[in-house]
Amino acid sequence: MCEIQEETITMKELPVSERPYEKCRTAGPEILSDAELLAVVLRSGTKGQTVLSLAQKLLGRKGEESGLAAAVRLPFTELIKLPGIGPVKAVQLQCIGELARRIAKASAKKGLELSAPHAIAQYFMEDLRHQKQEEMVVAMFDTKGHLIRETIISRGTVNASLVTPREVFLEAIHQEAVYVVLLHNHPSGDPTPSMEDIRLTKRMREAGDLLSIPMLDHIIIGDNCYLSFKERGYI
Structure with missing residues (x-):
């Protein structure tokens, strides 16, 4: 019995106009939506789902909190329970949250x-x-x-x-x-x-x-x- 390999959808398979990476290079990161910024970091989607769709679902998940801040501050054990989020992506999201916290604190210390x-x-x-x-x-x-x-x-x-x-x-x-x-x-x-x-x-x-x-x-x-x-x- 052959093992079926799940095919993931990467950034390069998206139309150029929908690729956040290319949009960032040409116009800067400030024009990207929260979902597009997350998509650049996550890099690949899952079977039948683009990385941008995965990012949108992550931001719009149902529960007590939603949005970018909530998404990157979920515990590792909670992140890997989400569809399309494995250990690697969970670590990436946690690192984004920690970077954001440290940047905010470093900026605030100046004043x-x-x-x-x-x-x-x-x-x-x-x-x-x-x-x-x-x-x-x-x-x-x-x-x-x-x-x-x-x-x-x-x-x-x-x-x-x-x-x-x-x-x-x-x-x-x-x-x-x-x-x-x-x-x-x-x-x-x-x-x-x-x-x-x-x-x-x-x-x-x-x-x-x-x-x-x-x-x-x-x-x-x-x-x-x-x-x-x-x-x-x-x-």
Whole structure:
């Protein structure tokens, strides 16, 4: 019994006018749609399906999230369950997502200032906005307002009973930080602070004052939005 080989459809088999690679070379990547950009990276489709069709289906899949950002942030185990996505393509998609995160963070760091909550929020946005559970980060700064270090101190429910001042300020003391900023995400996408967030902020600020390491802000990250306790006058 002969093994049937599945024939894949590659970019070169598409009409020239539909080839994203050629379109990119002649007019630049900015004219390509999200699906076309993905198609350039994925390179080949599956039996009876062009790579562009595969990319379109990936972007338009049904579920809680869809679109480019959601597609490249799926876990490996979820990606390989999708029709037409094997281990190689799954790794390619994950690498795209990680590159995007690192590029966004590197760009945001240029404008990072201790006095600018929006710049701090933008720097951590891609790290935190896609997380499925709450994470708390302490960002530590020197006397000139330069970021020294960032450390995740909690994963899971962020509240005053589980996150202690010891965890927050021990690393700050070790790094000889002068100021700290707390950040955590709301997986719901809504950065509105809860009563627990407010209690936690008050507790951490009081601890920072006692240790002479002021907590200058607590920033909650939502879905491409944020709330700064400092900007709102809560601190």
